Structure formats: C-alpha cells, structure tokens
Amino acid sequence: MPATDMTITDQEREHPTQQAASEVTADTAVDTAIAYRSPTSQQVKHVSARISLRAKLLEIWHSRELMSFLVRTEVKVKYKNSILGFLWSMLNPAMTIAVYFIVFKIIVRSTVPRFVIYLFAGVLVWNLFSSAVTSATSSLVSNSGLVKKVSFPREVLPISEVGTACVFFSFQAIVLAIVLAAFGYAPAWNYMWLLIPAFLALIVFTAALAVLLSSINVYLRDTHHLLEIVLIAWFWGVPIVYPYSSAMGALSRHGLGFLYLMDPVAPVVVTFQRAIYAIVSYIPPGSTTRVFTLPTGGQMWFLKLDLGVLAGSIALFLISLIIFGRIEGNFAEEL
Amino acid sequence: MDKNNSIEVHDLSKRFKLYHEKATSLKEKVVNFRRSVFEEFWALKDIDFYVEQGETVGIVGRNGSGKSTLLKCVAGILRPTSGEVLLRGQISSLLELGAGFQPELSGRDNVYLNASLLGIPVKEVTKRFDEIVAFAELEHFIDNQVKFYSSGMYVRLGFAVAINVQPDILIVDEVLAVGDETFQAKCLDKIREMQRNGTTILFVSHSPDLTKKVCSRAVVLQEGNMVFIGEAKDAIDSYHDIIIEQKLLDAESSRNTSGEDKMITIESVSLKSPTGQTVDRIDSGSSAEIAVQYGAGSGLDDCVFIVEIQNDSGTIVFSSNTDSLEYYPTIKQGTGVINFTIDTLPLAGGVYMANAAIRKRGTSNDYDRFDRACTFKIIAPGNNLGIVETPVHVKLESLNNTVSI
CATH class of the missing domain: 3.40.50.300 (P-loop containing nucleotide triphosphate hydrolases)
Structure with a gap:
C-alpha cells in the first residue's frame, strides 16, 4: 500500500521547502510530496445537502482568480473573429443614442439641452445593468458542460457575467469622457464622488438579480424570455430618455412619487446624470416655467438614496445566494 | 474527520x-x-x-x-x-x-x-x-x-x-x-x-x-x-x-429462437465438472467439460461443432472444433449432446463465457450460434494478472563473479 512507505509529520507539512517543490523525480518523491501540501490546502471541504451562507461567501471569495479568468475569456471571445472587434461594444450604445436623439430631439422636439450627454449618462448605466442580467440569466444553461462535469462554485458563472459587463461599461465610460472633453462640457465635479456609491449599488443589485435569475432559469427556461420583455418596460420606467420631473410630477400628483425611486436602477441613473450631465433645470425657449431634468436634492440626498439601494441590494444578494444554494444541488441533473 | x-x-x-x-x-x-x-x-x-x-x-x-x-x-x-x-x-x-x-x-x-x-x-x-x-x-x-x-x-x-x-x-x-x-x-x-x-x-x-x-x-x-x-x-x-448471477439471468431471457426455422439449433451450453455435475465455477488448471445440447430437425452429416471461451473483455482465449479434433459426427433427428472435454484449463482467475456454434462444413455459414451461452468463474490460487494462470517458480541467482566492480 502506498501509504505505508511514507510518514509525514505535521511539522514537516507546515514547513515545505520551495527547493524540493521544483524537482519531481522518483527519488525525491517523498520530499516533494511533503512540499506540495501547503498548510492552506489541508482545509477540510464538506459536500452535503445544504451549504451555509458563510461557506458560500467564502467559496466565492476564494474564486476571485477564476472569475477574473472567466471575465477575460468572455471579453476575448465575444468579438473574436469579427473585423471591428471591440468597436462593436461602442457601436451598440452609439446606435441607441443616435436613434433616441433622432426620435426625441428632431422628431418629437424635446427641449432638453445637451440631450446626447443626458442620454449617454443614462444609457451607460442601463447597458451595464441590462446586458449583465440578460447574459447572466442564461449563463448556467449555456455553460451546462461545465456545470455537469467540473466542480466549482456555480455562482461564479453569473457573477463573472457582471464582471464582463463592467469591462464593456468602462470602455463606454471612456468614450463618454472623450465626448464630454470634445464638446467642452464640464461635469458637476462636486458630485463626482457619488458615482462610487452609485456604481457599487448598481453592481451589487445586478449581481443579486444575476445569481437569482440564473438559478431559476435552470428550472424554468421561460425566465430568460420573460426577462427580455420585462427589461423593455423597465427601461422606460427609469428617467433615461425623458426628464426626471415629467414622470415624477405625474406620479407625485397621486402621492406615488416615492415609488419612482423605489426602483433600484433609478437612483443610480439620476446620480450618474447629476454628476455627468449636471444641468438640473432649464427654461425652454419661448416659455417662462422652469423644467427640472434632475432631482434638486443636494449631495447628501443622493448619497442617502444610493446607500439605501446598496443596503437593499446586499440583502437581496444574500437572499439570492440562499435560494441559489437551495436549488443548485440538482443543477447537474436538470441541465 | x-x-x-x-x-x-x-x-x-x-x-x-x-x-x-x-x-x-x-x-x-x-x-x-x-x-x-x-x-x-x-x-x-x-x-x-x-x-x-x-x-x-x-x-x-x-x-x-x-x-x-x-x-x-x-x-x-x-x-x-x-x-x-x-x-x-x-x-x-x-x-x-x-x-x-x-x-x-x-x-x-x-x-x-x-x-x-x-x-x-x-x-x-x-x-x-x-x-x-x-x-x-x-x-x-x-x-x-x-x-x-x-x-x-x-x-x-x-x-x-x-x-x-x-x-x-x-x-x-x-x-x-x-x-x-x-x-x-x-x-x-x-x-x-x-x-x-x-x-x-x-x-x-x-x-x-x-x-x-x-x-x-x-x-x-x-x-x-x-x-x-x-x-x-x-x-x-x-x-x-x-456478474455471473446477472449473466445467468440474462442468458435465459436473451435467447429467443421461436419463429426461426433452423435445421439444427443449440439448446443449451453448460460447463461440467469432471464428476459430470453442471457447475458455474471451477479451479484454474483443473479439467472441465463443455456440453453442447442440440436439437436437430433432420439427419445431418456436415455439422462442425465449435466451442469458444471468452474473457470479460471479449477476447477469445480458447477455441476448438470437431473438425480440428478430427471428429466427424453424424447427427440423427432429435436431441443430443456433444461433450468437449478439456484436460486442463489454465486460465487466470475471473469471469468467462462460453460460446457455441454449429457450422456447415466447408462454408462459413452457421447453422446456429449461441454466444455467451454460459457464464462461469475460474478460481485461481495465485495473484497473477494476465490471461493464463500456470504454476511459476522464482529464484535469485547472483552474478557477482561475472561483473567487475
């Protein structure tokens, strides 16, 4: 029996020598075996019907490297074999903005000044959210080969889709910065720091939905299709194309204004617009009444809003993980 | 833990x-x-x-x-x-x-x-x-x-x-x-x-x-x-x-000869010990008998009986037939048994299956064939791997005097 010809004391195990690890020959087999076993790799792994939330969070934390590889793979593969490559990730929002600009500025004659910047700030946030949630929802199903054959924390798949969306988000953000600089439009510098809590709130909320929907989609493939429809309506529920005050005003008259900001995406969008677009109100030509494009609150108002979303999103993320953990045991069979 | x-x-x-x-x-x-x-x-x-x-x-x-x-x-x-x-x-x-x-x-x-x-x-x-x-x-x-x-x-x-x-x-x-x-x-x-x-x-x-x-x-x-x-x-x-338990059940159910009109059919194949009892396990190296029972619809004199033994990976480890043994049976209508007596069966321990076939002499056409008709186990004393089990002796011989150190 192989076990009998080697005796590893705990002391030896805890002090592996780097030198021994570098050569592998039959003669040094016993030494190298000791060297490979670093103390951290000796932790005990449990596989049972239930997994605790703490264990799950730890697993995800330990899979950071894996997630970064999955993100890199996704980014590399997405536009592989296409001539324009990464340009496609810019062309998509460019087209969206062009279409809305033509429809609302030229056809409907919206009076919002610097309309492109207003649109861009909203679309930037929305694209991150919608593309991440859409691709994450089908991530487990489209990677069924992996889920069925390889053991790794499955939450990593939807979460790394959020990471991939963040990469494309940053490309688009650079374009936005270039556009701002080119036109000489100044953002509201004193509101810029709010982008950090807003962005955090957005990715936690997106990740929460990604984890939840990806697991449900394994059992109910309708989820993916349903989501596409819901996203269309959701887009119009957020002030991206029209000014904040037009929807808020209508809802407030019925005392429902609070509902508008209950949508976790809306506070993030208005924060981005407040910092990047920065025109809170304007007087349309030929009119004397002021139109409010953005909420009039100060920095603290926005901060409270974003931290509220962040807190709610963290709770939702934990609930999503619990639900995911409950049903992931059968993923390999269901796929 | x-x-x-x-x-x-x-x-x-x-x-x-x-x-x-x-x-x-x-x-x-x-x-x-x-x-x-x-x-x-x-x-x-x-x-x-x-x-x-x-x-x-x-x-x-x-x-x-x-x-x-x-x-x-x-x-x-x-x-x-x-x-x-x-x-x-x-x-x-x-x-x-x-x-x-x-x-x-x-x-x-x-x-x-x-x-x-x-x-x-x-x-x-x-x-x-x-x-x-x-x-x-x-x-x-x-x-x-x-x-x-x-x-x-x-x-x-x-x-x-x-x-x-x-x-x-x-x-x-x-x-x-x-x-x-x-x-x-x-x-x-x-x-x-x-x-x-x-x-x-x-x-x-x-x-x-x-x-x-x-x-x-x-x-x-x-x-x-x-x-x-x-x-x-x-x-x-x-x-x-x-496997043997399962195979015995399978063999009974798998052979379905009804509806076929054959001149001669193999009804069963069994392994017998030297004392003539049907067995499903024998010791490696001992003698064994493979009995092929047939049923003939008419008299035939061009039958070649073939028996084969295959191991669990499907390799034929033994094969013999009446022609190579220079035995030319004349079959009368009715049932009968052909016995192949193997003096020693030096196979390694494991599961084996016997196949039987009756071929028309001079052709490659089988009158009938019954694969995996009988499953049995060979019990080997040694721990040797491979296909054949046979007594082995080992000794050390020192060659120091011929090697200059």
Missing part, C-alpha cells in the same frame, strides 16, 4: 427524480402542476467508507450501479440528498477531460482557465506550465486555438492539466481509456508516481485487471448499495460473483 483520512463518506444517499416527460417551460409546469410525473430513483443508498491519505481505492460495479454518481458526489458536482462527504486538501478530477475548454482560446489560455476551474492558483500553474505542456506533448501547438486541436490533443491537454497540478486527492473515472497506448502507459506511470508521492486516488475503471493493479482496496456497488469493501482482489472476486 480522522486526521489520517483524505476522504470520508458518511451515509451518502442520492435520489434522482426520473421524469417521464420533463416540464421545463412555465406553461408545462402549470399544466402539470400537482401531477408531476416522476419516479423516485435512489442512485446511491447509505454509502459509507473512508479513504486514508495516500491510499488508492477503486470503485467497481456494473453499468448503472452508481459509480459515476458516487464520484460526482465526492467531486462536489452533485449534492447528495442526505449524508455528507468530507475531503481534505486540493482535489482534482478526471471526470471529463477538457470539459472547461473554450475552443476560441489558445491552448495556453485554456491551461490557465482549466486550472483555475480546478481551484489552482495562477502562480502554481505558471510554475508548472512547461511540465504540463511537455506532458501533453503540445510544445508546438500551445499557442494555437484549441478548436484546431485533434480530439487526442484535446484530451491530452485536459489530462495534463488535471494531473500536473499536484492535487492531494485525484478522482479518476474511466479516463485511462483515452489516447493511444503510449499515452495511456504514460498516464498510468504518472498515476503511479502520484501514488508514491502520497496522492489519494479514487479510481473507477471497467477493467478488473487495472483495478487490481492500481488499487489497494475497492468498493463494490450494486444498484446503489455498497455490497463489498475490502482488498482489491477480494472486491473484484465479489464483483465477478455479481
């Missing part, structure tokens, strides 16, 4: 739901609500065993006995329905080679991706990268996209990653059946090296010989139950008993 153990499996059970028609859309779920048509199926029932650090334990069983489910539960791919598995250290599994490969990426990127799926830190992979590539014999192709790899290259790379990352526990499922013979031998060498290095291995193979060669102990599964655990040799023995 005992500190000498690498793997502990406690009362592990796994239930599958077998859906007659799986509802995956909302409409179907609603329509079939409370009428979900499934049967419960226990793929594993109360499995309980442990593997000591550095030990190699095999899992044997017929198809559908739960081997793969057990491996998947241990590997953490499936969650057990009840019970738990405890594992100590870094785990690597050879369940499906190259399962995580992304065809659009280069071999190099895939090595990193695959290793990180197994939970190996990047710096560890970088350290072993050249070793992995050399093992896979892909030095010239490592920067090519994996989609251009041949299936052999694909599997070699998958194997090289999984095995060269120095896991504490290795889970192996049937993968030694891939690649050409040279690569298989290389893989086996690597597994032996890992055994020497103290890697714990859980091993599934369909080859009883390989299991005996590689494993110190083995678990025998039958329909999800653990029916035996112990020395690999005894486990294989117990596994062979299961």
Whole structure:
C-alpha cells in the first residue's frame, strides 16, 4: 500500500521547502510530496445537502482568480473573429443614442439641452445593468458542460457575467469622457464622488438579480424570455430618455412619487446624470416655467438614496445566494 | 474527520427524480402542476467508507450501479440528498477531460482557465506550465486555438492539466481509456508516481485487471448499495460473483429462437465438472467439460461443432472444433449432446463465457450460434494478472563473479 512507505509529520507539512517543490523525480518523491501540501490546502471541504451562507461567501471569495479568468475569456471571445472587434461594444450604445436623439430631439422636439450627454449618462448605466442580467440569466444553461462535469462554485458563472459587463461599461465610460472633453462640457465635479456609491449599488443589485435569475432559469427556461420583455418596460420606467420631473410630477400628483425611486436602477441613473450631465433645470425657449431634468436634492440626498439601494441590494444578494444554494444541488441533473 | 483520512463518506444517499416527460417551460409546469410525473430513483443508498491519505481505492460495479454518481458526489458536482462527504486538501478530477475548454482560446489560455476551474492558483500553474505542456506533448501547438486541436490533443491537454497540478486527492473515472497506448502507459506511470508521492486516488475503471493493479482496496456497488469493501482482489472476486448471477439471468431471457426455422439449433451450453455435475465455477488448471445440447430437425452429416471461451473483455482465449479434433459426427433427428472435454484449463482467475456454434462444413455459414451461452468463474490460487494462470517458480541467482566492480 502506498501509504505505508511514507510518514509525514505535521511539522514537516507546515514547513515545505520551495527547493524540493521544483524537482519531481522518483527519488525525491517523498520530499516533494511533503512540499506540495501547503498548510492552506489541508482545509477540510464538506459536500452535503445544504451549504451555509458563510461557506458560500467564502467559496466565492476564494474564486476571485477564476472569475477574473472567466471575465477575460468572455471579453476575448465575444468579438473574436469579427473585423471591428471591440468597436462593436461602442457601436451598440452609439446606435441607441443616435436613434433616441433622432426620435426625441428632431422628431418629437424635446427641449432638453445637451440631450446626447443626458442620454449617454443614462444609457451607460442601463447597458451595464441590462446586458449583465440578460447574459447572466442564461449563463448556467449555456455553460451546462461545465456545470455537469467540473466542480466549482456555480455562482461564479453569473457573477463573472457582471464582471464582463463592467469591462464593456468602462470602455463606454471612456468614450463618454472623450465626448464630454470634445464638446467642452464640464461635469458637476462636486458630485463626482457619488458615482462610487452609485456604481457599487448598481453592481451589487445586478449581481443579486444575476445569481437569482440564473438559478431559476435552470428550472424554468421561460425566465430568460420573460426577462427580455420585462427589461423593455423597465427601461422606460427609469428617467433615461425623458426628464426626471415629467414622470415624477405625474406620479407625485397621486402621492406615488416615492415609488419612482423605489426602483433600484433609478437612483443610480439620476446620480450618474447629476454628476455627468449636471444641468438640473432649464427654461425652454419661448416659455417662462422652469423644467427640472434632475432631482434638486443636494449631495447628501443622493448619497442617502444610493446607500439605501446598496443596503437593499446586499440583502437581496444574500437572499439570492440562499435560494441559489437551495436549488443548485440538482443543477447537474436538470441541465 | 480522522486526521489520517483524505476522504470520508458518511451515509451518502442520492435520489434522482426520473421524469417521464420533463416540464421545463412555465406553461408545462402549470399544466402539470400537482401531477408531476416522476419516479423516485435512489442512485446511491447509505454509502459509507473512508479513504486514508495516500491510499488508492477503486470503485467497481456494473453499468448503472452508481459509480459515476458516487464520484460526482465526492467531486462536489452533485449534492447528495442526505449524508455528507468530507475531503481534505486540493482535489482534482478526471471526470471529463477538457470539459472547461473554450475552443476560441489558445491552448495556453485554456491551461490557465482549466486550472483555475480546478481551484489552482495562477502562480502554481505558471510554475508548472512547461511540465504540463511537455506532458501533453503540445510544445508546438500551445499557442494555437484549441478548436484546431485533434480530439487526442484535446484530451491530452485536459489530462495534463488535471494531473500536473499536484492535487492531494485525484478522482479518476474511466479516463485511462483515452489516447493511444503510449499515452495511456504514460498516464498510468504518472498515476503511479502520484501514488508514491502520497496522492489519494479514487479510481473507477471497467477493467478488473487495472483495478487490481492500481488499487489497494475497492468498493463494490450494486444498484446503489455498497455490497463489498475490502482488498482489491477480494472486491473484484465479489464483483465477478455479481456478474455471473446477472449473466445467468440474462442468458435465459436473451435467447429467443421461436419463429426461426433452423435445421439444427443449440439448446443449451453448460460447463461440467469432471464428476459430470453442471457447475458455474471451477479451479484454474483443473479439467472441465463443455456440453453442447442440440436439437436437430433432420439427419445431418456436415455439422462442425465449435466451442469458444471468452474473457470479460471479449477476447477469445480458447477455441476448438470437431473438425480440428478430427471428429466427424453424424447427427440423427432429435436431441443430443456433444461433450468437449478439456484436460486442463489454465486460465487466470475471473469471469468467462462460453460460446457455441454449429457450422456447415466447408462454408462459413452457421447453422446456429449461441454466444455467451454460459457464464462461469475460474478460481485461481495465485495473484497473477494476465490471461493464463500456470504454476511459476522464482529464484535469485547472483552474478557477482561475472561483473567487475
């Protein structure tokens, strides 16, 4: 029996020598075996019907490297074999903005000044959210080969889709910065720091939905299709194309204004617009009444809003993980 | 968890739901609500065993006995329905080679991706990268996209990653059946090296010989139950008993000659001991008799009776026929028995099956053929592997006087 010809004391195990690890020959087999076993790799792994939330969070934390590889793979593969490559990730929002600009500025004659910047700030946030949630929802199903054959924390798949969306988000953000600089439009510098809590709130909320929907989609493939429809309506529920005050005003008259900001995406969008677009109100030509494009609150108002979303999103993320953990045991069979 | 153990499996059970028609859309779920048509199926029932650090334990069983489910539960791919598995250290599994490969990426990127799926830190992979590539014999192709790899290259790379990352526990499922013979031998060498290095291995193979060669102990599964655990040799023995039991049942039901109009048919084939009793096990090296019972519809004088013995991997290890024995029987209408008496049957221990055929002399047409008509077990005293069991003597002869030191 192989076990009998080697005796590893705990002391030896805890002090592996780097030198021994570098050569592998039959003669040094016993030494190298000791060297490979670093103390951290000796932790005990449990596989049972239930997994605790703490264990799950730890697993995800330990899979950071894996997630970064999955993100890199996704980014590399997405536009592989296409001539324009990464340009496609810019062309998509460019087209969206062009279409809305033509429809609302030229056809409907919206009076919002610097309309492109207003649109861009909203679309930037929305694209991150919608593309991440859409691709994450089908991530487990489209990677069924992996889920069925390889053991790794499955939450990593939807979460790394959020990471991939963040990469494309940053490309688009650079374009936005270039556009701002080119036109000489100044953002509201004193509101810029709010982008950090807003962005955090957005990715936690997106990740929460990604984890939840990806697991449900394994059992109910309708989820993916349903989501596409819901996203269309959701887009119009957020002030991206029209000014904040037009929807808020209508809802407030019925005392429902609070509902508008209950949508976790809306506070993030208005924060981005407040910092990047920065025109809170304007007087349309030929009119004397002021139109409010953005909420009039100060920095603290926005901060409270974003931290509220962040807190709610963290709770939702934990609930999503619990639900995911409950049903992931059968993923390999269901796929 | 005992500190000498690498793997502990406690009362592990796994239930599958077998859906007659799986509802995956909302409409179907609603329509079939409370009428979900499934049967419960226990793929594993109360499995309980442990593997000591550095030990190699095999899992044997017929198809559908739960081997793969057990491996998947241990590997953490499936969650057990009840019970738990405890594992100590870094785990690597050879369940499906190259399962995580992304065809659009280069071999190099895939090595990193695959290793990180197994939970190996990047710096560890970088350290072993050249070793992995050399093992896979892909030095010239490592920067090519994996989609251009041949299936052999694909599997070699998958194997090289999984095995060269120095896991504490290795889970192996049937993968030694891939690649050409040279690569298989290389893989086996690597597994032996890992055994020497103290890697714990859980091993599934369909080859009883390989299991005996590689494993110190083995678990025998039958329909999800653990029916035996112990020395690999005894486990294989117990596994062979299961096969014989099953084969005897199969043979009775599988032969269906009704509706065929044959001039002569083989009714049964049986193994008899020297005393004339029908048996299903005999000692290696003893004499045996194979009795072929036939039923003839008319008189025939051009019949050649053939008997064959095949081992469990399908190799014919013995074949004889009446023509080569210069025996030319004249068959009368009715039933009769032809007896082949074999003076010594020096076969290695294991499960064998006898085939019989009646051929028309001078042609390659069979009047009738009955394959795997009879299953029996050879009991061998020695521990030798291979096909033939024969007494062996060994002695040491010193050649010091002829060698100048």
